[in-house]
Amino acid sequence: MEFLLKNATLPDGRSNMDIACKGGLIVAVERGIDAEAKTVIDAAGQLVAPPFVDPHFHMDATLSLGNPRLNSSGTLLEGIALWGELKPVQTVDEIISRALRYCDLAVAMGIGAIRSHVDICDDELKGVEALLEVRRQVAPYLDLQLVAFPQDGVFRAPTAKQNLNRALDMGVDVVGGIPHFERSMADGAASVRYLCELAAARGLMVDMHCDESDDPMSRHVETLAQETTRLGLEGRVAGSHLTSMHSMDNYYVSKLIPLMAEAGLHAIPNPLINIMLQGRHDSYPKRRGQTRVPELRAAGINIGFGSDCMMDPWYSLGKADMLDVAHMGLHVGQLSSRDDMRWCFEAVTENSARIMGLEGYGLARGCKADMVLLQAADPIEAIRLRPARLAVIRGGKVIASAAPQVSKLALKGRPAVVNPADYAP
Numbered sequence: 001m002e003f004l005l006k007n008a009t010l011p012d013g014r015s016n017m018d019i020a021c022k023g024g025l026i027v028a029v030e031r032g033i034d035a036e037a038k039t040v041i042d043a044a045g046q047l048v049a050p051p052f053v054d055p056h057f058h059m060d061a062t063l064s065l066g067n068p069r070l071n072s073s074g075t076l077l078e079g080i081a082l083w084g085e086l087k088p089v090q091t092v093d094e095i096i097s098r099a100l101r102y103c104d105l106a107v108a109m110g111i112g113a114i115r116s117h118v119d120i121c122d123d124e125l126k127g128v129e130a131l132l133e134v135r136r137q138v139a140p141y142l143d144l145q146l147v148a149f150p151q152d153g154v155f156r157a158p159t160a161k162q163n164l165n166r167a168l169d170m171g172v173d174v175v176g177g178i179p180h181f182e183r184s185m186a187d188g189a190a191s192v193r194y195l196c197e198l199a200a201a202r203g204l205m206v207d208m209h210c211d212e213s214d215d216p217m218s219r220h221v222e223t224l225a226q227e228t229t230r231l232g233l234e235g236r237v238a239g240s241h242l243t244s245m246h247s248m249d250n251y252y253v254s255k256l257i258p259l260m261a262e263a264g265l266h267a268i269p270n271p272l273i274n275i276m277l278q279g280r281h282d283s284y285p286k287r288r289g290q291t292r293v294p295e296l297r298a299a300g301i302n303i304g305f306g307s308d309c310m311m312d313p314w315y316s317l318g319k320a321d322m323l324d325v326a327h328m329g330l331h332v333g334q335l336s337s338r339d340d341m342r343w344c345f346e347a348v349t350e351n352s353a354r355i356m357g358l359e360g361y362g363l364a365r366g367c368k369a370d371m372v373l374l375q376a377a378d379p380i381e382a383i384r385l386r387p388a389r390l391a392v393i394r395g396g397k398v399i400a401s402a403a404p405q406v407s408k409l410a411l412k413g414r415p416a417v418v419n420p421a422d423y424a425p
């Protein structure tokens with residue numbers, strides 16, 4: 001064997017499990033594997049999971065915080081305007097350098113796959129050129145999937161249609177959109193139809209920023225579901241954000257959610273950004289702006305939580321921690337039962353892998369030998385603690401590691417060390 005993990009707890013609760021890997025694949029997941037291996041790690045009962053998957057990110061904008069200035073209102077629209085100021089002055093090399101630096105952190109935090117939108121509303125397609133190069137460079141340690149994203153509106157920006165097709169010709173993987181940002185509701189609906197037809201003709205997946213507003217009448221997700229069904233794209237289309245659903249009329253939603261389920265749409269809320277950017281026109285009470293996660297889940301719709309941003313025009317914080325994302329999604333959605341909390345872990349792992357169509361993902365025999373060992377007893381503890389990634393494994397090799405988190409105490413009559421993981425129920 002090349003790699004053997006001993007005494008691990010799996011996300012499904014099985015304990016004392018060993019995982020043996022060879023040729024970049026998992027060859028056995030059993031108790032008491034007795035084999036020699038080049039690298040052996042004793043998990044000592046801690047949780048091993050398949051890698052975190054971020055189904056929604058903007059890698060062309062990441063780590064640009066403060067450049068050329070900060071977002072003073074904190075709103076989505078000022079963020080878009082600020083990004084519009086940065087786009088013409090940034091270089092391909094700058095985008096590559098920031099993106100690679102982000103990927104270093106993402107890998108250390110146990111992320112194994114990222115779907116990143118890339119803005120195509122720049123006639124030079126600098127972001128596309130940069131992220132295609134980044135995708136090539138990180139391929140040995142990170143799966144990067146790119147979405148052609150018309151940030152300024154595929155109909156609203158004069159050259160966006162042409163640029164979007166050029167980006168897809170260059171090798172961008174997925175068709176994006178932003179219907180709520182087009183000039184009118186009618187244009188928004190037409191953009192959904194245009195983009196879904198384009199994806200169907202090219203055999204590609206679709207992932208749209210859809211209804212990222214508090215406007216209950218922003219109903220482009222309905223058109224997205226309808227077009228998905230009409231074009232036979234079931235299972236290949238995702239609606240990102242869907243924040244207007246938070247504010248919609250309940251009767252309307254009772255019709256909408258079954259349509260979304262019928263279309264096999266995936267939903268991608270971005271809890272950190274949604275709670276930060278939505279409800280900005282409200283006084284009190286302020287809406288939360290996260291889409292209806294429990295109700296979508298109950299309808300059988302696959303949901304993955306995305307991080308969306310880190311230190312960019314829209315969001316100043318973040319550390320590539322998908323457990324921060326799950327933690328926020330859990331709180332905002334009041335997903336507090338044991339089952340709900342375990343599901344939040346799935347929303348940043350297997351559900352998001354399904355959205356991206358990742359092959360060989362999981363901790364079963366025959367899957368890729370990719371996994372992350374956490375300093376936590378189980379998925380709920382992982383969300384509670386957002387702990388150290390003790391080891392990140394890719395293709396059966398350790399590509400990142402961290403020391404366990406422990407604090408020393410200097411209190412008379414109290415323990416010498418304290419570790420939040422020791423407080424597990």
Ligand code: FE2
Pocket residue numbers: 056057058117209308
């Ligand atoms: Fe986004």
